[in-house]
Amino acid sequence: MSVLAGGVVHARPTPAGRIVAALNRTVIHVSLALIGLIWLVPTVGLLVTSFRPRSDIQATGWWDFFNLHLTVENYRQVLEAQGMLQAFANTVFIAVPSTLLPLGICALAAYAFSWMRFPFRDTLFLIVVGLLMVPVQVAFIPVLTGFRELVPGLELTKGYGGIWLAHTAFALPFGIFLLRNFFITLPPDMIEAARIDGASDAWIFRKIVVPVSVPAIAAYGIFQFLWVWNDLLMALVFVQDASKFPMTRAIQNLLSQYGTEWHLLAAGAFLLMIVPLIVFFSLQRYFVQGLLAGSIK
Amino acid sequence: MGLAPTPVAPTTRYPARADLTAARRARGPESPRWGTTLLFLAPAVLLLLVFLIYPALYTILLSFNRGRNGIFEQWVGLDNYTRLFADPDFLDLSTFPPSGALWNNVLWIVFYVSIVIFLGLVIAVVAARVRYESVLKAIVFIPMSIAATALAVIWKFVYSPDANIGLINALLGAVGVAPVSWLGDPGLVNFALIAVGIWGSVGFATIILSAAVKSIPAEVVESARVEGATERQIFFRMILPMVSLPMSVLAVTLVVNVIKLFDLIYVMTRGGPGKSSQVIAFTMFQQAFEAGQYGYGSAVAVVMLVLLIPILIFNVRRFRTSSVT
Structure with a gap:
């Protein structure tokens, strides 16, 4: 009682x-x-x-x-005979720059939107918020064909250039939005004091804002890395050289060629899943934060 | 994450009024340093212009053009749109139930969104009362971290009509039911796919709603219980109002997810059998890249954009009001 x-x-x-x-x-x-x-x-x-x-x-x-x-x-068969080892390496080649580039570019822009003064700052930021909703599909055709008209001889999809830039550009609205909303919560006194001491924006960014924002940057980085790692659609459109296909495309090919060879499909699928699962179990807190940050109030 | 909803809605906490005005005052030196500002913004603005804004305008224009090979050759007015909405593979309202890619998106929105939210809420509320809550939430959340491509392999395996491979048909076989071709029957395929989508997204809903449920102080719930409130009253009068805002944001996120849905369909069924499981993003890809109809494909991409515009406006409005107040 x-x-x-x-x-x-x-x-x-x-x-x-x-x-x-x-x-x-x-x-x-x-x-x-x-x-x-x-x-x-x-x-x-x-x-x-x-x-x-x-x-x-x-x-x-x-x-x-x-x-x-x-x-x-x-696993031996799928890695060697089915070329999954190469595809695994390709996925890494695609995912690492497609994570680091947006991280850097978003952090810079988010700093400008939080702690620098320039005309139309808030309007520009609202445009970024609006761009969050633009589907990646609107970029496919122009990037593949229109760019070739503008710059003859440009073959973005032969190498990784096309997919790096496309992933980076489409990551920007969310990344800028997320990091800006974090940066803006930093204590103004901290930044103001540095300014009074004569620190430049570049110094404040590198020595104050980035170091204290590591959790937010890490959460966003993990989110973006897994997003790219797991992507199939962008790779279908922007990677045209078969020797550069990431694992998602390799598995999709495996499925259309050997739809009932479950020993290959199962092993292939686990090779694709292993890195996200390790990331999930070891960095669960950041991962969940990254997902939550954009969608919970 | 193929099915992991892209967090879309601008909903991060904002500083309270006092904090914000303080932030406003201190944000940026009085005399702007133009060079530095430009250096910070240029990479982002350049990429957004080249890869998002210019292409979006190009695609909108191309949708009014025949656009073979993806270049402007012959203006056709609204032809692509009239053809698109006359195409029974895109939308056929003459039969009952209706069919077509756009209708399949409607099916997804109705069943996927509602069931994901329902299960997410049930698991969030019920699991909060047991000691193994975190383990259960982690298990339900695992599919969120893996690719839609892997999800597709897992479920093609579970759905396999071969009772030595597919677990569901093996279970049905054990009680004497003949194997069902879940992905081969035009009447079943969409629901089989939606079930996979639900399996992939409930973890996300659980995490979000669980955080909202947890934000209700335990003492408040406890004292309501002591005052004689029934569990039903606690759920409907206390928990539901508290989670209604995150729930609406979640619903918007899931709807966006459905409009962009592609990987899962492409890998599991390629829109088949026949064209019975196509969705709008699949149609765009197929028309543009497999059939080479770039103008027509652009029209589908523009339809996707138009479907997302109300959510875009909702986001911008929401953001503007929350940063002003």
């Missing part, structure tokens, strides 16, 4: 009430367990499959744990 503020006495539950409460608790635990299973089993099933020999996969389901033989042969 507990006596709470206000002198209200908590009534001791009757035996019948206690049974109802216990039943309720059981219902809660069972339904939560079911939810956990539904969200875990498909991925685990594919993981188990990626380690089973091809003949086993065709003979029995992955849930046949009494006949479990494990092998890494599928």
